Amino acid sequence: MLVQPRRMNPWKLLWVLAVILAFAAFTWRRDPPGPKNPSWAGETMGTLYSIKLADSPLGQGALRELQAEVDRCLVEVNREMSHYQPDSELSQFNRHESAEPFPVSPGFASVVRFALELNRRSGGVFDPTLGPLIDLWGFGAPGHVSEPPSPAQVEEARARIGGQHLSVTPAGQLVKGIPSLRLNLGAVAKGYGVDEVARVIRANGISNLFVEIGGEVVTAGHNAEGQAWRIGVDAPRPDALPGQELETILHLSGLAVATSGDYRNYFVDGAGMRFTHILDPRTGRPIQHNLASVSVVAPDCMTADGLATTLFVMGAEEGMKWIGSWPGVEALFILREPDGRFVCRPTPGFVALTGCALPE
Numbered sequence: 476m477l478v479q480p481r482r483m484n485p486w487k488l489l490w491v492l493a494v495i496l497a498f499a500a501f502t503w504r505r506d507p508p509g510p511k512n513p514s515w516a517g518e519t520m521g522t523l524y525s526i527k528l529a530d531s532p533l534g535q536g537a538l539r540e541l542q543a544e545v546d547r548c549l550v551e552v553n554r555e556m557s558h559y560q561p562d563s564e565l566s567q568f569n570r571h572e573s574a575e576p577f578p579v580s581p582g583f584a585s586v587v588r589f590a591l592e593l594n595r596r597s598g599g600v601f602d603p604t605l606g607p608l609i610d611l612w613g614f615g616a617p618g619h620v621s622e623p624p625s626p627a628q629v630e631e632a633r634a635r636i637g638g639q640h641l642s643v644t645p646a647g648q649l650v651k652g653i654p655s656l657r658l659n660l661g662a663v664a665k666g667y668g669v670d671e672v673a674r675v676i677r678a679n680g681i682s683n684l685f686v687e688i689g690g691e692v693v694t695a696g697h698n699a700e701g702q703a704w705r706i707g708v709d710a711p712r713p714d715a716l717p718g719q720e721l722e723t724i725l726h727l728s729g730l731a732v733a734t735s736g737d738y739r740n741y742f743v744d745g746a747g748m749r750f751t752h753i754l755d756p757r758t759g760r761p762i763q764h765n766l767a768s769v770s771v772v773a774p775d776c777m778t779a780d781g782l783a784t785t786l787f788v789m790g791a792e793e794g795m796k797w798i799g800s801w802p803g804v805e806a807l808f809i810l811r812e813p814d815g816r817f818v819c820r821p822t823p824g825f826v827a828l829t830g831c832a833l834p835e
Contacts, residue, residue, distance in 0.1 A: 506534025606657030666780025736768030
């Protein structure tokens, strides 16, 4: 018996080929699963940053793109507010010796608005226009000094500062009241950068995250163990590395923390006197009280960053009273005793965030 071959149906063949090609394309384009709890670190703003994610849904390609997006975000923050980059918007504004409005990026304008609000509410204790004094004391872009400036130099620099001489127009432009005014946003820009990185990560569908830049931290969701993120608060010892000796440990989710202290950035003159990088606008000089550090927990890192500096300048007694005017904010004041011991003075809500009593 002779069997005739079945006539080929060209449309059916095309349909089968289309299915095969579609499956191959899907398989080729599918993003391989990424790590469940990825983490990475890098350099930015003259310090280090660290990012940790938990239960990440991202594939390998999506994770690489997120890392690149984070890098672009950090580059942009530096492009706007770095006082070390001569071409940053902040550096250009500082050279703009005119009362004409100076256009800046929306993020830059929002940080200045917050800084001026903090300046107003603190009665000038926080001042974003300390650029001339910060440079004079050797903590700015010009570089370090080995001896303190003279009283006359301090007073000359003080004549060129003051938050009342700076404003932001409704259109987001900066206006100087005196031509020589110079911004330094070192006390808030890093916190803003942490918030911006966290915003980028959330926009990529991540709900469990830890973002840290130079000790300033934002948290959300849970860590790899399914618990709140654990953040150590350093004992303020100049001879200890970050994380080497902890005063307490915070358990945070959906909150930020920042610390200001006199134990990392300072110089010692020929007479053995130590001068910290945190200046009091009211005197034009570095702080010289017994407060060693202040850690602030707040809903966002820019607020925590700015308040930590403000409270450090105020000191423990004044700061403990003033912090009550900021709802949702807690603080830990660590005082240095004459014998070198540390004494903790937390707000009531701060203790609850540690899960245990703090040492006296």
